[in-house]
Amino acid sequence: MEELKRYFDSLQHPDVEAIANIRGRVLHSLQGYMLEAGFKQLMPVLMSPITDPLNHAVYPAEIKYEQRPLKLTASMIFHKQIALSAKGHDKIFIVAPNIRLEKAEIKDSQNHLLEFSQFDFEVRDASMTQVISLVDGLIKHVVKEVKLHCQAELTQMGRQLPDYDAPFPIYSSDELLAEHGPLFEKIMSEQSKTPFFVTNYKREFYDRENPERRGSYNNYDLIYPEGYGEGLSGAEREFEYEQILRRMHELSMDLTPFGNYLEAAKRGYLPPSAGGGLGIERFLKFISGKRQIRDVSLFDRSVGTDFLF
């Protein structure tokens, strides 16, 4: 009972209203920027025979419809690749809910949610350099819009956001690993005053391996400064059948659910592309200057939540 009172009392805090105003402005500016850049907006898909296998272990999130196993969407990655083949769909974005039933090991994470919203986008024939520059412009645009329209909210929460002018720096993971060791992301995020990109991570099979330099990957993360950590990840994509198969085998994946996806790749239906996805709650947390990700939603979905509602 006390927990219920604490919860409803917490909803009266002025920051709750301030964050709601900022959330609306963030979504408005993210979508506005992409529409102005000629992107088409798609609606999310919630269940499918396939979803993102992710780079780390989570509990399966599956349902059954008339004997058919369907996975709840962990990310829109494969649907983005397929959607790009539709007429005129050269640049797309989706605001999509993602379900990731994270294991209890990371229950103290200030950055993980069991369900979150991802601003996911993909561009046909794009290179990693083009997407990095798109993201650079997108982030600066949203921060500028929030500062313009939500100054009262930022002031109330004691949050001061700088004006970012210079291009965000780009590092490669090998160079940071050599300099700072395996915790380079955390260390660099804490030391940095501006968001920055890190390229070349070995992770999911769909991130493109550099065809000229095997073992090197054309992918990238955007890391927020001031210790806020990772905010976006993306990549050029594998789209050629043989290479997809090779990468899947490398990770010992079960290929059964991927029959149609692999057949589509074999027939050349998957176009070359690059894209990425930005975690909306993480962005909101960084912009609002909150340290706990649960502080930017009304309904707590952090790992270890008791699911009050």
Ligand code: ASN
């Ligand atoms: N959306 C990300 C991407 O486009 C993938 C992810 O969320 N795991 O690369």
